[in-house]
Amino acid sequence: MRPALALLLLLLPSCLPRARGGLREDLGLLRTQLALRLYRDAAAAPGNGTNVVISPAGVSLALEILQFAAQGDTARQLVQALGYSLHAPQVSASVHSAYAALHSPGRGPRVELACTVFVHPGAAVSPCFVERVSRWANSSLQPAPPRETHGPPTSSGERRGGGGRGGGPAGPESGRAEVAWARLALLSTMSFRSAWRRGFAPADTQPLPFAGGRGLVLQVPTMHQTAEVNYGQFQDPAGHQVQVLELPYLGSTASLLLVRPRDKDTPLSHIEPHLTASVLHTWMSSLTRARMDVFLPRFRIENHFNLKPILSSWGVTDLFDPLKANLKGISGQDGFYVSETIHKAKTEVSEEGTKASTATALLLLKRSRIPFFKADRPFFFLLREPDTGFVFSIGRVSNPLD
Structure with a gap:
C-alpha cells in the first residue's frame, strides 16, 4: 500500500470499489458517496417533498476550510464526515490541484465555488489561517455583521437545543460563554453555468x-x-x-x-x-x-439549507459546542466555535442561451x-x-x- 494513501484508505467504506487511477479517483468516489449522503439527508428534511438540489462540492469546501482550524476530537469528527484529511500532504495537493483545474480558463463550464467565513468582530485571527483560507478555492474571511441586523440566518434549532443565542448550554454558564467565545459562521455557495455540447433548439x-x-x-x-x-x-x-x-x-x-x-x-x-x-x-x-x-x-431549483442538523447527525457535534469546539488553528488559542453553516445551491436546465422563447412552432411527435x-x-x-x-x-x- 502506498504510504500517501494510508489514511485515506482507512476511511474508505468497504462498499466502494478500489479505483485503478490512484488518489484522484479515490477522492472522486468519496465525493460521490458524500453527494448521495447529503442528498438523502436534505431530501428527508421537512418541506422538501418535491424538488431538491444541494451542492456537495460547496459542502465539502466548507468542511475542508474547517479542517484548517480544527484540532483534537473536533478535527477527527470532521475527517470522518468528509472522508479524507487535508493534513495528508498528497491528499491536500490533489484536492488543491482539482480546484485549480476547475477554475482554469477555457471554453468549459463556468463554475463559481466559494466559502465565506464570517468571524466575530474583534476576534484574533492568525495571518497563517487567513492565508490558507484565501488560497483555497476562492474562499475568504469577513467580519460578521451584527446578528440583530444583517448577519447570517439564525437557526431555530440552535435556540431550541442550546437555550442561549450562541448555541451554548442553558443556565448560568450560557451568559459567560456568550462573552468568552467568538462565533464563526460559514456560507458556502456554488453556481454552474455552461452550454450544452449540442444545444436544444x-x-x-x-x-x-x-x-x-x-x-x-x-x-x-x-x-x-x-x-x-x-x-x-x-x-x-x-x-x-x-x-x-x-x-x-x-x-x-x-x-x-x-x-x-x-x-x-x-x-x-x-x-x-x-x-x-x-x-x-x-x-x-x-x-x-x-x-x-x-x-x-x-427546470430551475433553488434550495437553502442549514447544514448544522445534518452535520450533527453525522457525528460532527463538538464543532457547534462553545465548550467543546477545538479550533485552535484559527489563532492558536481556544475561543471559537461554529454557530451556523448555511448552504445555498441552485440548478437551472434550459435550452442553450434561452431566457424567454417566443417560438410558436411545435414538434410533431411521431x-x-x-x-x-x-x-x-x-x-x-x-x-x-x-x-x-x-x-x-x-x-x-x-x-x-x-
Missing part, C-alpha cells in the same frame, strides 16, 4: 405531460433533441429496471446524469435508496453511445425507430465533472413547474 420546446406524484399530471415546457448520447439500461440491487442518460456540456468537462425508473409504475423513491457510489460508478462506466430522441423538461429517453415523470440528476470527481449538484425533479 428553442423552437423544439413544447408543453408535454409530466406525471408528478399523487396522480398529478402537469403540462410542462419540454425540450427535445435527436443526438448521440451516453445511455444505458440497468438493474439496481433490488431488481428495479432503470434508465440512465448522460448529456455532456460544451468542452466535455462536465455532464448531467439523469436516472429514472424504466417502469412508469415504479416510483423514484423505490430507486433512490439503492443508489450508492459503487452502483453509480458501475453504471457510468458501462454507458454506451447511442443515437436517441431526448425529451427533458426545463413514432420513430430510434430509441428515446423521455423525462416525463420524477427523475434523479447528478451534475458532475468526471476529471476531478466534483459533484456540483445532486437532486431530484418531481415538479418542473414548482
Whole structure:
C-alpha cells in the first residue's frame, strides 16, 4: 500500500470499489458517496417533498476550510464526515490541484465555488489561517455583521437545543460563554453555468405531460433533441429496471446524469435508496453511445439549507459546542466555535442561451425507430465533472413547474 494513501484508505467504506487511477479517483468516489449522503439527508428534511438540489462540492469546501482550524476530537469528527484529511500532504495537493483545474480558463463550464467565513468582530485571527483560507478555492474571511441586523440566518434549532443565542448550554454558564467565545459562521455557495455540447433548439420546446406524484399530471415546457448520447439500461440491487442518460456540456468537462425508473409504475423513491457510489460508478462506466430522441423538461431549483442538523447527525457535534469546539488553528488559542453553516445551491436546465422563447412552432411527435429517453415523470440528476470527481449538484425533479 502506498504510504500517501494510508489514511485515506482507512476511511474508505468497504462498499466502494478500489479505483485503478490512484488518489484522484479515490477522492472522486468519496465525493460521490458524500453527494448521495447529503442528498438523502436534505431530501428527508421537512418541506422538501418535491424538488431538491444541494451542492456537495460547496459542502465539502466548507468542511475542508474547517479542517484548517480544527484540532483534537473536533478535527477527527470532521475527517470522518468528509472522508479524507487535508493534513495528508498528497491528499491536500490533489484536492488543491482539482480546484485549480476547475477554475482554469477555457471554453468549459463556468463554475463559481466559494466559502465565506464570517468571524466575530474583534476576534484574533492568525495571518497563517487567513492565508490558507484565501488560497483555497476562492474562499475568504469577513467580519460578521451584527446578528440583530444583517448577519447570517439564525437557526431555530440552535435556540431550541442550546437555550442561549450562541448555541451554548442553558443556565448560568450560557451568559459567560456568550462573552468568552467568538462565533464563526460559514456560507458556502456554488453556481454552474455552461452550454450544452449540442444545444436544444428553442423552437423544439413544447408543453408535454409530466406525471408528478399523487396522480398529478402537469403540462410542462419540454425540450427535445435527436443526438448521440451516453445511455444505458440497468438493474439496481433490488431488481428495479432503470434508465440512465448522460448529456455532456460544451468542452466535455462536465455532464448531467439523469436516472429514472424504466417502469412508469415504479416510483423514484423505490430507486433512490439503492443508489450508492459503487452502483453509480458501475453504471457510468458501462454507458454506451447511442443515437436517441431526448425529451427533458426545463427546470430551475433553488434550495437553502442549514447544514448544522445534518452535520450533527453525522457525528460532527463538538464543532457547534462553545465548550467543546477545538479550533485552535484559527489563532492558536481556544475561543471559537461554529454557530451556523448555511448552504445555498441552485440548478437551472434550459435550452442553450434561452431566457424567454417566443417560438410558436411545435414538434410533431411521431413514432420513430430510434430509441428515446423521455423525462416525463420524477427523475434523479447528478451534475458532475468526471476529471476531478466534483459533484456540483445532486437532486431530484418531481415538479418542473414548482
